[in-house]
Amino acid sequence: MAYDVIVIGSGPGGYVAAIRASQLGFKTAVVERESLGGICLNWGCIPTKALLKSAQVVEYIQHSKDYGVTVGDSSVDFGAVIKRSRGAADKMSKGVQFLMKKNKIDVLMGNGKVKAKGQVEVTDKDGKATVHEAKHILLATGARSRELPNLKIDGKTVIGYREAMNLPKQPKSMIIVGSGAIGVEFAYFYNALGTKVTIVEFLPRIVPVEDEDISKELEKIYKKKGIEIMTNASVEAVEKKGEGVKAKVKTATGEIFLEADVVLSAIGISANIENLGLEALGVKTDKGKVIVDGYYQTNVPGVYAFGDMVPGQALAHVASKEAIVCVEAIAYNEKKYAHKPSKIDYMNIPGCTFCAPEIASVGYTEKQAKEAGYEVKVGKFPFSASGKAVGAGATEGFVKVIFDAKYGEWLGTHMIGANVTEAIVQTVTARKLETTYQEVLDSIHPHPTMSEAVKDAIEVAYGEAIHL
Structure with missing residues (x-):
């Protein structure tokens, strides 16, 4: 053909x-x-x-x-x-x-x-x-x-995401290697169902691509849920032990051994x-x-x-x-379309992680903005001060916004909380339209909603906070 x-x-x-x-x-x-x-x-x-x-x-x-x-x-x-x-x-x-x-x-x-x-x-x-x-x-x-030489996926002792969502029975304990989106989502799922979960992350903080404040908040919440978190650590070897596995973990203070039913490799693709x-x-x-x-x-x-x-x-x-x-x-x-499409702006791609609470972000982190030479205004609004969040019993987390102090350009937004993946598109659209902070504040946000916390965070950044 x-x-x-x-x-x-x-x-x-x-x-x-x-x-x-x-x-x-x-x-x-x-x-x-x-x-x-x-x-x-x-x-x-x-x-x-x-x-x-x-x-x-x-x-x-x-x-x-x-x-x-x-x-x-x-x-x-x-x-x-x-x-x-x-x-x-x-x-x-x-x-x-x-x-x-x-x-x-x-x-x-x-x-x-x-x-x-x-x-x-x-x-x-x-x-x-x-x-x-x-x-x-x-x-x-x-x-x-992705597989590491010392962490080969065999589908039984060491599994990948495919096996993790189709296991024949629920494991009593699980070691998750990697704390990106796949790792923290499965950590939440299995922990909520009663599995003892340990996250091992090679870098200094979990969800390492996110703003540092997001990482700190998720770690605090996960530890409260009973999830054990080990950062600056790596799984060096895994061996079968009885019906489960024994993992050798290298930490900053030396080697330790962890036992679990299974190891989930979530180190990327x-x-x-x-x-x-x-x-x-x-x-x-x-x-x-x-x-x-x-x-x-x-x-x-x-x-x-x-x-x-x-x-x-x-x-x-x-x-x-x-x-x-x-x-x-x-x-x-080939003259089948009227105009040449715009190239993608990869600095305006929303990232969403569907753990609980959810994480959503776009644009510069605070650290990236400063490293890029911007003088920044940062606003942070906790969901504990949101009427909708209090009524829903979903007060964990916050919205953090970052603006250029000189021109009011919206540099980035970082959220952790209930359903925040539904709210990040406001920032994406506003950044695409080169909107400033004032235009967002002049746009009336519906009340009570979780999304109005974005407006509240902007008010904090510019010293105009009403609800905090």
Whole structure:
């Protein structure tokens, strides 16, 4: 078959690219070796949110008396929790199947490989290979759990995120190596269900990409929940011991040994760039990533890449936007689209971590802003002073805003609290529009809401606090 566009990979980058290409008049196919929707829909964003909701329900029941409600005996059916999560993933994957049909996109099931310029070879599960032609080949193969030489994932003693959301039974204890989004989300989930959780983080603080105040707050809250946290520490070796594992942990004060049912490796991801035919075609890579320009064109004409396999934030919403920019740029060059799309501003990408309390951030941290030479105004508003938060019984956390003292430019926002992932987009939009602090304060915020804490934090930054 001959196509205008073939996309290899159907995650939030791949399937979005395929749909946008079809909308713009390209004859399009997408290649997928496992399930439509990729890791995000099947083993990442979506099923983990279902697990986290179950954990939240458990906490609601445990604290029901705080709301004046008495609940009788309750128990966790771990198998049912996992089943619900898998059901959510299956539903979303079927939704992508519908979108492929709706947009008249051919789905080619199998392993995709760039055989030659303008050619994609697809090998199905039976080993049968077919070759398809395409003017434009888009690579969107995503990533997988990263492995350390001394922490190999075997699916039993050492597991990755896929095994963590599909275990046959709930472990009594778990060591989580790494405290990024994956690590702290699973820490919350398993702790809420009753598993003894220990986080081991190599760097000096947990969620190390976040503002330092966010890290301190989450550590305080997690320790209160009973989660043990070890920073400046690394797991050097893991060995099987009985039905569980024994881990040797190197700390600042020496080596210690921890025992648990299982070790979850959550140390990041590695891009899937192998076995795609990139070497033979001469596609440039560096440090395990495909090198692209601002419109996701590789050094080989007609071959593009985006999402987790290129440098930048490995986030689903980033992959989706990169996909759209890539396809619209192709369409513009072929006079199928009216204007050249804007390049992505990677300093204005929202990051969201769905632990409890949630974390959401965008832009500069306070430290980054100062290192960049800005004189800053910083405002911090605690949810303990928010009427909505008090009424909801969700007073943990705060909103922190950072502004340029000279021009009033909104440099960054960092939040930790209930549902803050729903509120961060205000900052993203305002920064895109180059809004100043005064314009935000002049915008009337609804009351009582959690989101008005952003306005309250800005008032604090400028010495105009009303509610604090």
